[in-house]
Amino acid sequence: MNNNRGSYGSYQQGYGGSSSPTIKNPSTQFEKGPEFNDRDRLNDLLATEKWLTDGFNVFVRETSHQDLYNDVLHILNETHHACRDVFNLMFEKGWYSVHPEQPSHIADHYQKYSGHQNQFPSQSTSSYNQYQTGVGQHPRDY
């Protein structure tokens, strides 16, 4: 849906406050008042999609037979994609911003958690797993 849009425009690298840059597009104009505006509508649609993924996540887990399981998982997946499209559009419109973590913090965490890999109980280094989409009992990959 929103995948092949052109350029997102240049990032605004505003440094608000200490050391946390903000990544966002210039904000698209919308009515700023008590009325329900386009940004509110998009936000509400996003909230709806998020709510649906919660519902379908429970549904797919509770299904009995395989055909129903497949279809509900398919719907769950597509609803996640719809969520993502709405989120991307909000970002594109400049109505959502991202705050990157400091690289030094990320590096510290990588250091710490790669150290925990030696706690892995299984010695197997195989990359095969039976739950990959398209393997074994999971006939459809999305």
Next chain:
Amino acid sequence: MYRNQYSQQQRMNQPPRVLSTKDDAYLTDALSWELLAAKKAHSFASQCSDQQVKHQAEQLCELHQQHYNILLNHLSTNQQDYENQTYPHFHN
């Protein structure tokens, strides 16, 4: 008694293609969710001034209608399968 009947059958490695009461309850719930979401998206699309937001809302409306049809299909095909008695393990 029920157990004896059961043990004479071949063991099932997963449930047969039968809608459970729970499946039916979730299906009818989910159909309502999808219809509501489709109506909301359509209503929003008609109110939007921004063309991209409008387009996105229209896409969502279509998606939820598709999902509605996929779900509804499970209520109709299940009925047919019952009539054809395609479930060897099904006991009344």
